[in-house]
Amino acid sequence: MTQTSDRYSNRTYRRLKALKRIGLYAGVTLVLIYMLFPYYWAIISSTKTRESLYSFSLVPSLDFSNYISLFNNPIFMGAIVNSAIIAISSSVLSLVISLLAAYALGRLHFKLSRIILICVLMISVFPQVVVLSGMFEVIGWLGFYNRPAALIFSYLLLILPFTTWVLTSFIRDLPVELEEAALIDGCSRMRILTHVLLPLMGPAIASTGLLAFILAWNEFLFALTFILTDENRTVPVAIGLLTGSSRYEYPFGQIMAASVTVTLPLLILVLIFQRKIVAGLTSGAVKG
C-alpha cells in the first residue's frame, strides 16, 4: 500500500503546477531582458541625435543621421570589406586545415595523436597577449606587417585549436564501419573525407565555421597591433578609432550605429544556421 494520507487535494497540485509555470516564465523573461538590454540600448542610442544622447529614454527616436554619416565614412566602409575578407578567408582556411588534421587525429591511429591533441588544447588556453609579441616577430619575418595576410595568419592561431578540437571529437563519433565500408568500396582516404565524412559533418562544419567567423570578425588586439594604416583596418579597430567632428567630441551615437551595423551580419548568420549550430555542438558534447 502506498501512503496516501499526507497528500494535498488534486486542486492544490493543479494550482501548484500553474504557479510553477508562472515562475518559470518570469525567470526566463528576466534573463532575456538581462541579456538583450545592452543590444537594445545600442540600437536606441544609435538612433538618437547628439543632443538627446545624454537624456535617458527607452524609446528609439528614429533619427538615422548617425548611420548616414557612418556609411559616408570611407574608412569604416573599407573596414567592413577588410573584415569580411579576413574573417571569411581565415575561417575557410582554418576549416580546411582543421578538417584534415581532425581526420588524422580522430581516425588514423598513430602514437603522437594524443600528444598533439593535448598540445592543441594547451595552445588554445594561452591568453592572446602572451603570443602577441612573438607573433609580431613572425609577421615581421614573413613580411606581412600592415597587410590583411598578417591578420589571416594570426587568426589561424586563434581559431585552429578550437576548430580542430571540435571536428576531431565529431569525427570520432562517426561510426568506423562507415569508413570501412568506404574502404572496401575502393575509396582513397581523401575520397572518404570528401564523399563520406564531409557530407555527414554539415552541422559541425556550420557551427565551427560560424564560431570561427565570429572570432575573426570581432578580434581586436591583433588587428590593432599588426595593422598600421586606416585603409587596412578591420571593423572593431575602426570603430574604436572613429572620431567625431572635433577632436574633443566622442562620437557615441556613431559608435553605437557602427556596432549595430557590424553585429547585424553575425545575427543573420546565427539565425540562418541556428538549427545546425545546436545540432553540431550537442552531437559532439553528448556522445563524446
Added chain:
Amino acid sequence: MASVTLKEVSKSFGAFDVLQSIDLTIEDGEFIVFVGPSGCGKSTLLRAIAGLVPVSKGDVFIGGEQVTDVPASKRGIAFVFQSYALYPHMNVARNISFALETARMAKAEIRQRLTRVADMLKIGHLLDRRPKQLSGGQRQRVAIGRALVSQPQLFLFDEPLSNLDADLRMEMRFEIAKLHAEIGTTMIYVTHDQTEAMTLADRIVILNHGRIEQVGTPRELYDRPANRFVAGFLGSPRMNFAPVHTDTSSGLLHGPSGFVFATSGTGSSQPVTLGLRPEALEIVEAGTAQSISGTFERAEDLGYEHIAYVRLSDDLVWTIRSTEPLSGHARGQAVGLGWQIKDLYLFNEAGIRVDVEAARGPVVAVQS
C-alpha cells in the same frame, strides 16, 4: 569465386592476443559460419580476411594468391556489417552503386548492374529513399545489394541479422541461403546465433579465445563434438554435464546418483565429465533400473516443445527436452532420468571427448 586459406594467422592488440595461430582452408563456393562466444575473435578474424585489420603474424590467401598486405578494396571481397553501415546521406541507388562510381565504371553499366541487383533483392521501389527511411529488413537488403553489385569473389558477413526481430531474421536467413544457392560465391558468415550457424553452414568453425575449437559440418559438430566446449556450445538448451570418477578397483565409472558405467580400465584418457543432451533424457519412475535419480523442479511448455528441470544435487540442475508434455510431476517429487549409452558423451581431464565405445568395459552397466 575463390577459396580462402589462412596460415598461422595471429592478431594481437598490444599484449592481448585476439587470434592465436589460426589455420583454416575454405573451399571455393563453400558457406562457412564462424561461431563462438562474444569476444572470441570472430569479427577480428573476418576483418583480417577482409583486410580491414592487418594481421600480426601469418598469411592470408584468397583464390590461391597471397593477399596478406593487399588493401581491402583490392581483395575482391564484399563485407556486410552488423550495423549495415549504409551511407546516410546517399539514397539507396547511390549507396549500392557507390563502389562502381568510385571505380569509374560507365554510367550505363552501373545502371544495368543496379537494376539487376535491385530486382534480385526486390528493392526496386526503394531506390530513391535514404537509409533512415527504410525498415531494418530493407536496410539489410540494401546492404546485401551493395555487397552484390561489385560481383565479389568472396562475401563476408558480420552478424548481419542480429539487429532484426525473430520473424525477419528467419526470412532473411532464408534469403541469404537462397542467394548462396543462386550465385554460389564463397561466403563467410559470423554469428553467435547457433540456429543460423546450423541452418546456413556447409561447415561451421567454432572459435573460443582466439583459437579454432573444431571445424566440421553442422551434423559432425553436433554428433561428434571434439571437446566439451563444442559439445556445450551447440544445442539449445545446452548439453547437461556432470562430473564422473573411475573406481580403480572395479573399473566402474561413478557419476550422479544412479549412474553407473563400466569402463575398460585405467588409462591416460580417463573420463572426468559426462554429457547427455536434454533430448536424450526421459523422465521415468524414481528408482527405475539404469536411471539417474533426481527431484523434479519445474516444467516449461513452449507449445512446440517442453522443457523440464530436474535437480540432481545442490548445485546441479539438468534440463530435459521433449516434444511430449513433461508436466504432471510435483515440485520436489523424486523422479528418475532414463538415458541410453548411444547418447552418452564422455570427456577427459583436458576436455577432449573420449570415444564411449572405446572406453566401454566388458561389463555392461550394472545397477549398484
